[in-house]
Amino acid sequence: MYTLLIADDERAIREGISRSVSWSDIGIGRVLLAANGKEAYDIIMKERPDIVLTDIIMPVYTGIELVEKVKDTMPQVQFIILSGYNDFAYAQKAIQNEVKQYLLKPCDAESIRKSVQKAVSRIRDIEKKEQFIASMKENVEKLFPQAKEQFFRDLVHGSPNTQNIEAYKELFNVHDGPYRMLLFRIDDNDYVKLLTLKSLVERNFGEENVTFCIIINTAVVLLTTLTGFHELSGLVEKTQKQCYANFNIEATVAVSSEGCISNAAQMYKEIRDIIRFEFYLGEGRIITKDDISVFRNDYSLDTGIQTEELSAAIRTGNIDSVKSITNCVFNAYRMKGYDINRIRACGIELFIIVLKHCEDCEINAWIKNITRINECNTASEIKQFILDFAVKLAERTYQSVISSQNRVIEKVIRYVHENLDDENLSLQHIASDILYLNVDYLGKLFKKETGMRFSQYLLKVRMEKAKELIKASSGDIKVYEIANATGFSNNPSYFTQVFKKYTGCVPKEFRETGKQEEKDSGWLPL
Template identity: 30%
Template structure:
């Protein structure tokens, strides 16, 4: 369902539009109505609508000002403009902001339905395209994600189901219908030849690999779907017939199957957990070694624990700097950063795929280790003096700290912060913000902006309202700033400044 909001200063029109169409039947949820642009913008900051039907001529913040301000924080909102015959010039201005839907009042029901259906069709096509791109992107990260999965699963065997659920979507693992073929007596000296030949056997049977090959002490584990007993027998027979110079023992192959992929991988993890050295062989021929020794806990786990227990932000940042030195290979830094981001705890929310992909894109767009350091300082280190990864408290603390440092910015919506800064789902963040702060995000943001405006007025005795408006995130719209200021203090900015001067 797409989230829809209606904005019009005339109550009768708002109510008529709300009841004009059965929005659910065409794939929409009407989440709110607003009586002016200022109220509408607050709702956009809090409730992130997909589509906004708005009048052009409104008090406080007109339709064009609302669009201009909104697209700075969420460029994916689609606007449908409603106006009278004399507002064509406004419509031309709206086109500068990418607005393509423009309906005349009184609103024709069929025209509105046609516009909404067209928008939804476009959104579905965009979503399909985005998912395909996301799948391609995740496939390109398959090997480092597999490494992270194995390492985290070995660390957290007591909470394996939670680990598996997190990686299941990222690695496109099916719920069932996969088998593990455990090949024994495979000496490391000819493991590469053996893997190459087994891949050819699987290709001949049109069986795709589901995971990189896991190798521990003369045993190779292949994971793939094998839907019939005949396929299993054909694969087993072909493997046991393989021969290499110097080979003294015939290979053995046994199939392991459980009623779910989760249980299958859990058993594999249990089987390999007693080995100190685990090798992963990717489809492209890359090899990654995992050292699994009880006396040598994972660097990722050690680092994550050190960051979360750091005394202050300085110590945490120094710790990140000491590990992510410029001298380490960029690929190593990326793999380590990816593993740190994906560390899981029982108190954490299920990691949204979109948020994970946004972080991965940001991570893999860093072409230097120093860039990765800066990214991790933002994502892993709390600004309020303590540290943490993906914990509720750190999300809200990070959000509040970012607001304090960027009050001048016009793009401080909850959605922008969730997607571009915290890498969490906006719905989750919205609920947690209200729960922890006892107010909606827009109210908190306006409070912080107005307190800063009052501080500037008091300290500098500044009567340049335009300058103050820019300083606290209202850009080139001092009229909107004045309205919010009056709502917060009870006085227009100029009158408030005069009161301050009279106190001197």
């Protein structure tokens, strides 16, 4: 309920107005009275009413002067001017002070009631808007950290969402740089430990030096304004010691070259490349680009495109491609005259690439087998070991793909049977609106799994349903009813034509012959 102040120097008028309206009916819970402008002002400052109904000519302060004094400190107060003067100058002055209503005396109780009710409505609208804005602000404040984190994820992965980078930089108060990016990795996928490691990093580096710090997959990635390696290494070593003290686990840290914010994706790629050499250099180290240069020159796997193709082949379950790509990689080693030590090093790197396609629960078991590569005495043995591993993963993916395809077709068939009466039922609708698949892909997959095109299958199911309805009826079912039930609701005559082509007779003949099955023609459209 709201508070109304009535200000008028004529007692009979202000008291008469206060008694003339059932105020509670329109949301007014309290009515205050003032005999002049000064008294009205004092009451406003003390009681803070929501609506003020004021005479324009009063002692001390006029109604207009009262509005001017109040609006700067309490702009939310709704003023209604009550005047005995039909003077444009007064009205203009009221409008300039954002007074929404101007009533001329004499006015009846109904006019006053309507004016106050309008003011109440305006207040409620303002309150709703303020509540909405407050709610939105609260939601934005809650989402801001997640939005900032997502921006960094998009940034390091080179997402198109970060093309308008200047706007994001301003929103998240991020400057151009320079920066360094660090990747902290522990040999443990426990998310609680990763969160603890993230907290250690943020605390040790300090809020003023941390631009972003997030968990990506199984590592903590930091973007920091600290670029001096000596200062960085001190903070990193402190974090590594705390990590070991908490979990008895060594943290390995990859440090990027300096770069600006627009180079975030390149810096992230650099630290991901660097961290792979933990297998050669050992856990618990700080590794930079300089530390791995010797490996890049002597032992690096330099068939990057082929390894990407190998990963793609495993992901898609293409066993033939897995075999041919692995053979190509090892043929390249042979053609370049790599010795056994170099092939072992490359084999370990290739094994790690394949290992990424394991289930999380299998990685520890498989990673123990990495030492077997060093036990191999020939390139053929190393190749066969890796090939067996890669083929096993590809075969599992292939079975998963086949199972997934079967489930898709099962969904299509189930949807057809459940919506057979829908005259708009089509492969386009199922693909686009139900399964969110490419219609051409779904069409080819459907034919591969069922041996017929979708349109043929749909017609067959509809005709078989029509036959069932005719057989089950006692002769009183109408053709239009069968047409409605099988998706031909707009054209029963067309249904009859199609039914005759499919069975060799019209529905009436089919019902009467008693030899329905013998008369089937087996016709389906091409």
